[in-house]
Every structure is written in C-alpha cells, then in structure tokens.
Amino acid sequence: MASQGGPPQNQPPHDPAQDQPRQPGYGTPPMPSGQQLPGDGPGFWSPQQPPPWTGQPQQQPYVQQQPPYPPQQPPHGQPPYGGQQPYGSMPYNLRPPEQRQIPAPPGTPFHQLARNARHRWWRPIIGTVTLAVGAFILTAAVVVAWSVVHRMITGDLPAASGDEIFANDLENLASTLVMLAILTPTVAFTVWAVQRRPPWSVASVLNKIRWKWLFLACLPALGYLVLSYAFGLLAAAIFPDADPVPADDGAWVGFAAFIGPALLLLCLVPFQSAAEEFVFRGWLIQAVGAYAPRSEARNAVTRAIWRALRTPWPALVVSSAVFVSAHGYTGWAMADIFLFAMTVGWLTVRTGGIEAAIALHVLNNLLAFLLPAATGQLDGWADQGGAPWTLLLTDIPSLAFFAVSVTWLARRRKVATVSQ
Template identity: 40%
Template sequence: MARTPLHRWWRPILGTLAAVGGFLIVSLGLVMAAWTVATLARLPLVMSGDRMFVDPLLDLGFHLSVIALAIPVVYGTAWAIQRRPPGTLSSVLGRLRWNWLALCLLVAVAAVVLGQLAEAVTLLLTGMDPVYGWAGWETFLPPALVILVLVPFQAAAEEYMFRGWIIQAFGAYLRNPWPGILLGASAFAALHGYTDWGIAYVFGFGVLMGWLAILTGGLEAPIALHATNNVAAFGVVAASGDLDSALQQGELPWQSVVGTVVQFAVYGGAVVVIARRRAIRSLSR
C-alpha cells in the first residue's frame, strides 16, 4: 500500500521519523494544554513519572487521549510524506471496512470472554484467587464511560502505528511481510511495561495482530480484538474500584498463558474462517 508511483526509498524512513517526532510534539502540546487547564481549574497535579493528575480517572483519560493522538499523526504523515491517501493505512480498499469491523468485534467479545474464563479456571485449579472485585455502580460507571469512549481510539491508534505504519513501511521495500510484523511486535512489546510472561503475551499479541492485518488486508481485525481486550482489562480494574492500578504493568502469572492461548486460538481461527467464507479482500487492485 505504501509502494505507490510516488514511492522513493527515503519516504518510509522520513515518514517514520516524522511520525515519531510528530507524536512527541502533539503529546507535549496536550500535556501543556492539560497543565494549563488544570492550573486554572485548580485541579491537583502530580507531575511525577508517568502520572499527571492526582485523580486516577482524570489521569487515565489523559493517558488514553495522548495515545489516541497517534491516529491523526500517522494519517498526516502518510498524506504529507508518502503522498498517498491516509485511508490506505486502514485497508486495501483505502478505508475502514465498518461491516467487517463490526463482525470482528462480535468474535472478539467471544474470544476475550472465553480467554478470561480459561484463565480464571486455571487460577482456581492451581490454588490462586482470580481476584475479581466489585466496588458498586457509583464507583464503576464514571470510569466505565471514559473507558468505552476513549479505549477504542487508544487501541486503534496503536494498531495504526505498529501494524498499519510499520508493516506498510517495510512493505515498501520487502515482499515478505514478516520482518515488518516482527519489528512492529517488538516495538509494541518494548513500549509496554510488562515483565516475564507479560513480555511473551504482548509480543505474541503483536505478532497475531500483524498476521491478521496481512491475512485480512486491513486493520479491522486487529483493532477489534485490541479494543475489546483493553476495554475488558480496564473494565475489570474499574469494577474493583482500584483505578490507581489501571495503567500499571508488570509481571503476569503463568496461568495467564492459558487464557492467552484460548483467546488467540479462538479469535485467530474464527477470523480466518470467516474471512475466507466472506471473501474478505486482502490485496489491493
């Protein structure tokens, strides 16, 4: 998709640098805007490490919004540097295929639920408590609204950057998609704070999303699972009332591998079968 008649060897390289630089600039702009508004409104700030607001809900919304800014940055980079329609980042049709995305969302919900159940059962069988808490509707509803509104954009932004841009940038040079898939998955894993089994999980997630993007000719399948998975993960935290830990990443128990395998197998297998039966186009014309 990036190898258009205007393609030159330097465009993907310059575009990558521009995308990274542009994201840093707009992120800094949002930080300054949020700081200004918070100061005028006398909202308590932390400004320490990756934490900005004392209120965990405001802090979560701020971080999700920052990541979502990658979407216009990558779109602008494709248009300005590669001189191609930004919609070609979405799929081989040059746009997001909404019907296909909706179908993938249904499959993603089933896969995430089955994965969570498999992990919970494995934890119970090995003598560990799955630790699903409930703090009440008053505590749950405000963050749930923020999560439902912002997480889909945050998940889509990561897919546009790591699967859309990186895979297509490499695709301008190489016929084989796997170097781009593996590089995108490595960058995706490196920018998360997981350790031990968590590293394997997030890297495997990146590989699966890259493979599905190539197989289905677009980002709809990756966005659907990424958004559903993140909504579920943040939702569980919001339900427990421990929103301070929503952005914390680290070690995952080995039992989570069982849930991961179930989720990946159900989603990947179902998407492949449905895409073939519906003849989802994977190549541009």
C-alpha cells in the first residue's frame, strides 16, 4: 500500500532527468500545440496516456520513417537519393561522371550521325583540320620508319626519283598502301576526340563494323566485276576504235614472280581501300550532313531548300567531288569515278554503313593491282589518266546491278539503316 503523498504502488522511482521536456529529434515529427509525446514531463507517461498499471493498452506514438543519417553513399555511377534530387543540388563528389562518348539519338540516318548532343557548328571543321594534320604527321612517320628499315636491310639510303621514294616499284606501292591505310585509325580518333561520339559510328549506324554484312556484300561486288569485264569485251568488239591508245596486255610473268607481289597486295589493299571509304564515305558524308537544318522555315521557298539540305544528296555530291579530286583521272575517267563514288555513297546511306562500299572498293582495287602484277606491268600502278567513253558506258549497268543487288540483300537481311 502506497504511503500518503507518495507515488502509487508499483510505480518506478522518479527519475529527475525526465523532468526536462524531451525535444523532438531526428526521426520524431513535431507534435501539435498543446500535446506531448509519451514520457514527456514528470513521470513515465503522458496525461493523454493511461497509466501502465491500469492494464489499458498504450497508444504507440507516430514516428515518421526517415532515411539513416548521414545518407548512405550510392554505388559509383548511380545518382544519389534514387535520382529524385536535381543534378545541380547534388554534392560534387556524388554527381555521376560525364559521359565521354555520346551517340546520336535513335532513328538518326547515317549521314547525320555526327549530330549528337555535343554537336556544335565548329566541330566538323576542326575535325577535318585535325584529320588532315594527323594524316600528314602519320604519313611522314611511316616514310621515316620505312626508310630506316630499308637502310637496315639493304644498307643503302632510299633513292628518291620524282614522286617515287624508293627505286623498287613494288616497295613504292607497298609504302603508299600503308600510308593510306593509316587513315582509318586517324578518322576513328578524330571522331572520338573532336566530335565526342563513338569512334566507329563513322562505320555504321550501330557504331561498329558489321562484318557479316560486309562479307555478304562481296557477292554483289563479284557480280559487278564479272559484268564489267563482260561489258568491256562487248564494247571493245562493237566499238574497236573507241580507245585511240591501244592497250598493252603484257604476258604472264610466271607463278614464282607473281606469288610474292600477290600476297603483299592481298594483305595491304583491303586496308587501303577501307581507309579511303572511312574518309570519303564515312567522315565527309557525316561532316557535311551534320549541317542539315533542323527548324522549319516560314517561307515556302526556304522551306523547300531546307528540306533538300536535310537529304543526303548534298553530302554525297561534296564527298564524291573530293574523291575525284584526290585521284589523277581526266576526261571520261573522272565521270566514271564520280559515278562510282555517288553509287557507293548512296548505298552507304541506304544501308546505314560503309560495308558495301568497302566490299566493292576492295575487290575492284585487288583486280586493278593483281592484273598488272600478273602481266609484268606493275611499274605503271600510279598512272592515272583518261579513258574512252565506253568505260562509262559499260560501268553504268554494272553499278546499277550492284546497287539493286545490295539494296535487295539489305532489305532481305533487315540491315539497320538508322541508329538504334
């Protein structure tokens, strides 16, 4: 029995520390005016709660669930707070790292792949200058390294004569092919460093070389070569006087003299031909296509011009003209190579990559180099002049066959034509 004036029986002894009202802390919401949390004030229960010895159930106070303090660090590369907090209010050490390579938005055609989120008007211009400077430096490095190896093997310095660096024709051809092949990594580096996009987006809309599609496109390329040879024989029979300069077919040099140059050409020509496609059908088409206008014009005439500029045709014309100027052809040969460049450029945009252009370019150049090597005429590999008009006449149906075949195969194989 409790004594008079003392605490009730079975009540715990009074704790003076409980005399101070407890302040709502972290994880405890403030209570409305006039209310107290259980345990506030004297004793161990609030006036709003029944005493524990009465046996009545106690009401549990509402405690708001709060995240642990301090906040836990998210895994590297993930936004903190579940991505709910705006980027600008995040601490610097919690911000996700900036993405280095930004691909083009989904649904972008090949000729506009350079139009990513980092695109600015000056990037294609600076990239072209970077590509030219890099090609010059790497070409000079190849010449120096080749000359050093030549001196170590032969003991003599290279005997430069005119445009030829070395006295041997095959060595000159091999060094030239290597100097052209070095353009491929130069283009990939320029795309990555200047335009801030995947380096192999210059190859296809999938940001890679589609090897299966490239090898499949070799079948129409072989058909092109067969048709070109057949139409050439037919044109020579119908128009025997079309070419005023008679061709010297040469003679078979023998297997022993042919196998060495043939192996060297088989190893180097694919890289040289692919490098030219990376530059002319890859970089140049996308550099010009990056300037296609986005907004709509109010004037009907301006709107029509802008819609034409959005098509790949301006980029195809510019890249094809530069491709012709990079060679030494004249007359009908210039028209023929311009038609070649326009056809493979159109197929590049139509199929979403340069694989078909590489297939045709490689096989055509292999035939152009292997035939002189087999007939002892490799010394004229650098001669680029005119051609009879029958060359263009026979090349038109051959290129048409290649274009139709590649388009049909791409549709049949469901080749991607826009970025995914």
